[in-house]
Amino acid sequence: MLPLIMLSSCKINKEYDEMVPLPAIAEKAPRSEQEVVERQKLLEEIYNQPYPEYRVNPGDVYRVSVYGYLDLETKDVMVSPDGELSVTLLGPVKIGGMTLKEATAELERCYQHYIKYPKVAMFIISIASQSATIAGKVNNAGLYPVSKGFRLRDLLASARGTPTELFNGQGFEVADFSTSIYIRGDRVIPIDFDRAFQTGDPLHNIEVHPGDYVYISSRADKLVSVLGEVHLPCFIVWYENMGLIEAITNARGLKDEYYHDAVVIRRGVEGINFYKVNVDGVFRGTVANASLLPGDIIYVPKDKMSAYNVFVRKLMPTAQLMNALLSPVIWMDNR
Structure with a gap:
């Protein structure tokens, strides 16, 4: 069932030899002059942005003292989730969102109900915010x-x-x-x-x-796999501008029995696509080095697979593996 499901989403010509060449990787569209200027302006704006003034936030811990009144000292008190600080004599005082200067002034204002001209000091113990x-x-x-x-x-x-x-x-x-x-x-x-x-x-x-x-x-989801007539079938970590030559070289090269046309299998928005690349031409330099995308599978056959039914029959045993390889790669994160 799995091979049928997989092939039902494949786009392939009836004759393998008529498949379109592998397109080169899409280059990033160059930014317009206006975009470059706007990006530079934004970065300069961020660079010149002043460091935000500290404000009291929930989770911050303080020691509060009142000059001349040792018995009013409050040690290691944390600002509550609703922005209140519980201090000796006063109880909870709302200071969340204030600067230290504003918070100190608020505590002094509250202490004035009990003390003439109070002088309050707030010492930061830890700042979670x-x-x-x-x-x-x-x-x-x-x-x-x-x-x-x-x-x-x-x-x-x-x-x-x-x-x-x-x-x-x-x-x-x-x-x-x-x-x-x-x-x-x-x-x-x-x-x-x-x-x-x-x-x-x-x-x-x-x-x-x-x-x-x-x-x-x-980078775990940026892998290219190389299968078939190579000396070391393997996964390769994709990098920008990786091509067929680099992938096959990483797989220790081609075996003597390889066929000159390799297959590149790529998942697209409309399903799975198969492309043909002339390996001999790429290595001779007469064909452009086919650029690869993350998730591509390179399959180097042992012999010619021209007709559609031969192509399907040859790849059918590995359909399940290919379907797994084309799925999002999560195994590295679960190691």
């Missing part, structure tokens, strides 16, 4: 305290960087900075993570503000 989140493919995802001058690279360092895993006996970075995102408030900031981490460009290695959210994407 002054934190940012980093999630995804980092070694220790979570909330981390931030302060003025704390930047994106510092946040990644707090999370102990990104993991490296073994794949086909080789180590590779699991993180994919090209698709990672930085969110502040209700908008995504268009920073270049590679420039931020590698060069420290201040327009991209931005100052982290409380409440910011960073998600480091995974």
Whole structure:
């Protein structure tokens, strides 16, 4: 049943030799001059944005003292979820959302009912609200305290960087900075993570503000598989501009019995598509190196598969495997 379901969603010509050549990977549309200017303007705006003034938030812990009245000292008191701070003599006082100066003034105003000219001091013990989140493919995802001058690279360092895993006996970075995102408030900031981490460009290695959210994407869902007449059938981590030559080379090359036309299987919005690529032509340089996309399957046959029924019969035993390979890859995250 599974092969029939799979093939029912395939687009294929009746004669295998008539299949269209594999199209090159779609290049990113170049940004217009206006888009470039607007993006640069936004980054400069973010860069020049002042660090937000601290305001009292639920979960923050303080020590409150009143000058000249040791018995009124309140130690290690936490701001409640509704923004109230319970202090000696006064009980709960609403100071949530205030600056420290405003909160101190409010406490002094309340103490004036009992003390003439009170002088209140608020000492910060811990600030739960002054934190940012980093999630995804980092070694220790979570909330981390931030302060003025704390930047994106510092946040990644707090999370102990990104993991490296073994794949086909080789180590590779699991993180994919090209698709990672930085969110502040209700908008995504268009920073270049590679420039931020590698060069420290201040327009991209931005100052982290409380409440910011960073998600480091995974490369685990960007795999290409190579099957058939290659020395090492395997998965390969896809990278930008990967082509057929690179994929077959990573699979230790072709066996002597390979057929000169390989099949590339690709999932599209309308189902599964099959494409033919002349391997000999690609390696000779007479045919353009076919660019690959994440999730592509390269199948190198042992002999000619020209007629439709021969093509189906040859691939039918591996239909279940191919269907699994074309599904979202989750096994790496569950290892």
